[in-house]
Amino acid sequence: MTGRLAVIGAGAVGRSVVELAGEYGYSVTAVADSSSAAIDSEGLDAEAVLDRKDETGSVGNETPEAALDAAYDVLIEATPTTLGDAEPGFSHVEAALERDRHAVLANKGPVAERYGDLMDLVDASEGDIRFEATVGGAIPALSTIEDVGATNITAARGVLNGTANFILTRMAAEGLDYEHVLAEAQDLGVAEADPTFDVEGTDAALKCVILANVLGQGDREFTLSDATVEGITNVPGSALELAAESGRTVRLVGEASPGAVRVGPRLIPENGTLAVSGTQNIVQLETEHAGQLNISGRGAGGPETATAVLSDVGRLF
DSSP states (O other), rough: OOOEEEOOOOSSHHHHHHHHGGGGTTTTEEEOSSEEEOOOOOOOHHHHHHHHHHHHSOOHHHHHHHTTTOOSSSEEESSSSOOOOOTTHHHHHHHHHHHTOOOEEESSHHHHHHHHHHHHHTSSSOOOOOOGGTTTTOOOOHHHHHHHHGGEEEEEEEEEOHHHHHHHHHHHHOOOOOOHHHHHHHTSSSOSSSOOHHHHHHHHHHHHHHHHHHHHHHOOOOOOOOOOOOOOTTTTHHHHHHHHHTTTTEEEEEEEEEEEEEEEEEETTTSTTOOOOOTTEEEEEEESSOOOEHHHHHHHHHHHHHHHHHHHHHHHH
């Protein structure tokens, strides 16, 4: 293989993959956004494609569907996460696997909502999939599980949403209420204009569902509907003040343990391992023979998540 990539999705992650691919020794032969595609079997000029996107709103003159038929070795699925049938991301990965090509996902939907269907496609293909970027951005959580062995891990937990963590950290540090800090986070670009996915715990729950599926917890397939989820919208500033009086704080903690996925605000020691601050994430693995493993880092961001995507590409070759 020569390391040719087709990137589906031109948001922050997709753009960063296109920008950084050359540094990792890969060529990008196709890029698609929601309305167009740019294709060149010899390799695209990344700067030119992204400049065109900025100037015109589209990456090229081809249809998005044409990118799926381009000459590539690995499809990068970086479209926005959708729930339920996980479309169109699931179909993009299906198209690659049916062509016996590999796929790397940054999109959580197919892995969290249709894990069994995805594995069936892999079983029938000469291609394979990887999805490190779906859990914790740059944090190598899934590759660590692979190295340790899923059967040697009894549970996984963590702080897995940077927006929620930023809000709780600021509420605790400044004694501010939720609405005030949310507005600040939106002004800083840490929170989306519609922050529902983050602050209601959905994003963290999807990541925990993926962890549960990878670990084979409870010998069943999990989806978001199997998770018990509570967000941070009802956490009052007074709760953080009371917690601080006893040397504790509040974090949105997700857990994948045998038979259950749970996400919700939890009281934790103020100086404990899970008390990461700002937009930092942490994944904590409980192992049979190696004790507790803690992996922390940036859980979101275009370049950060792209590094996880490109590391996965390297594991496929």
